[in-house]
Amino acid sequence: MIRPNIFAGDELDRVGGERKDPAWVAAQFKAGDTRVLPLWRNANFVVQPVSDSAEGGGDQAPTLLLLDVATARKLAPDADMILLGVTRQGETRFALDISHLAAPLDDIGIAEAKTGDLRDLASVLPHAESAMLAQARALTQWHASHKFCAKCGSQTESREGGHVRVCLNADCATSHFPRTDPAVIMLVTNGDRCLLAHRAGNAQPMYSTLAGFVEPAESLEEAVAREVLEEVGLRVHDVRYQSSQPWPFPAQLMLGFRAETKDESFRLQEDEISDARWFTRDELRRVLAAEETGEPVLFDGAEVRMARSISIARRLVVEWIDEG
Numbered sequence: 444m445i446r447p448n449i450f451a452g453d454e455l456d457r458v459g460g461e462r463k464d465p466a467w468v469a470a471q472f473k474a475g476d477t478r479v480l481p482l483w484r485n486a487n488f489v490v491q492p493v494s495d496s497a498e499g500g501g502d503q504a505p506t507l508l509l510l511d512v513a514t515a516r517k518l519a520p521d522a523d524m525i526l527l528g529v530t531r532q533g534e535t536r537f538a539l540d541i542s543h544l545a546a547p548l549d550d551i552g553i554a555e556a557k558t559g560d561l562r563d564l565a566s567v568l569p570h571a572e573s574a575m576l577a578q579a580r581a582l583t584q585w586h587a588s589h590k591f592c593a594k595c596g597s598q599t600e601s602r603e604g605g606h607v608r609v610c611l612n613a614d615c616a617t618s619h620f621p622r623t624d625p626a627v628i629m630l631v632t633n634g635d636r637c638l639l640a641h642r643a644g645n646a647q648p649m650y651s652t653l654a655g656f657v658e659p660a661e662s663l664e665e666a667v668a669r670e671v672l673e674e675v676g677l678r679v680h681d682v683r684y685q686s687s688q689p690w691p692f693p694a695q696l697m698l699g700f701r702a703e704t705k706d707e708s709f710r711l712q713e714d715e716i717s718d719a720r721w722f723t724r725d726e727l728r729r730v731l732a733a734e735e736t737g738e739p740v741l742f743d744g745a746e747v748r749m750a751r752s753i754s755i756a757r758r759l760v761v762e763w764i765d766e767g
Contacts, residue, residue: 448688449565449753453574455528455536462526462604471526471535478509479524479537480579483547486558487576489568493555505564507572508556515539518550525582526604527575538579538605540587561691565753573753574689581691582606585621592617622694627666628654629700630759631679633707633721637763638675639747640711640719648739648746650720652756654697667700675719676710679703685762688755699755701763718745724767727760 461467471477481488488508515524515537524537544550548558561580565573582605589608592599597612599619610617630652631638639650655670657663664682671679679702688697709719720742730740730749739746750756 445686447570447574448686448755448758449570450574450577450689450691451687452570453528453578454571455530455575455578457528458526458604462606468526468604471537472512472524474535476532476534477512477537478534479512479515479539480507480527480576481510481515481518481539481541481547481551482579482583483540483544483558484542485560485580485584487561487564487580488547488551488556488558489564490553490555491557505557505559505567507568507576508551508553509536510539510551512537518544518547523586523601523605525579525586525601526606527578527582536575538583540583542587562751562753566751577689577691581623581689581694582621584691584693589619593619623689623696624694625657625663626654626690626695626697627657627663627670627700628652628697628755628759629667629671629679629682629702630763631671631675631677631702631704632763633704635767636721636723637727637760638677638704638709638719639722639760640675640716643713643715643717645717647748649748649750650718650722651750651754652759654756657698663698663700667702671702671704674712674716677704677706680705685759686755690755697755699759701759720747724764727764731761731764 489505490508491505492503518541519539522540524539527536527538529535541547548556561576590599592610592615594617595612595615597610599608599610602609608619640653641650653671653674657666667682668679671677681703683701685699685701690697711719730747733740
């Protein structure tokens with residue numbers, strides 16, 4: 444079994460059958476153990492308790508901010524709550540967009556509550572909680588951008604616990620479903636070296652794998668080969684699937700691959716890639732070790748850092764390093 448990446452591994456039962464029953468969904472709002480995850484302008488909420496130990500020890504690990512239904516409705520009386528699923532303990536979870544509030548922390552009124560970007564929170568929250576927040580973020584962003592029918596322009600309405608939006612024009616009545624954009628992300632290798640690239644416009648010295656969106660009528664393997672050829676001019680073979688990762692920024696599904704090339708010299712698509720380099724395993728081990736000390740690692744005078752630890756790009760590279 445492939446180990447799930449961060450943002451995958453959601454332990455909620457998404458109750459695909461029950462959420463089609465409006466009466467069942469309505470009943471969940473009356474259950475005493477139902478809780479709501481608020482989101483605000485692409486930020487999530489956590490509670491960050493401060494240690495009261497006499498010896499100090501710093502802040503404790505954050506926990507998710509969960510609101511009861513009554514409190515959530517006060518924050519956004521007219522907003523639709525989005526059904527996320529039911530926990531293993533039988534407790535229902537909803538998401539609620541409160542982006543209309545100017546000062547949400549004041550309105551929530553919990554001293555230890557804080558907002559944070561999901562990419563940062565994912566490194567400190569339990570895996571399943573990060574996955575639940577990813578689902579909440581993806582769905583709230585989809586609702587915010589699909590209030591009107593793409594077919595006729597009429598208003599749409601949330602149905603099935605927020606997993607469908609239906610056009611209110613009776614002559615149209617089109618059902619719209621949350622979209623996911625497939626993107627391939629690939630580690631290109633040449634013998635005992637791998638290629639990492641620096642994205643144009645990225646102010647950080649991060650070198651990572653190549654990636655790109657899948658185009659219409661294109662297989663995943665074809666997308667890998669096309670993107671590598673376009674971005675660095677290399678022809679690849681032996682394209683192999685590794686693992687995948689939901690990436691709700693805003694709605695990607697990253698499909699991870701390895702690909703081998705016989706080519707050594709590359710040419711850059713300069714509007715996409717500002718630099719690319721071949722790295723050995725030992726060189727990348729130095730980069731990883733430097734993260735612990737904070738000391739920069741330079742190659743030909745250029746600092747090199749790795750992709751975020753939560754990303755599938757990092758996993759593709761680390762798995763390759765561990766093979767040698």
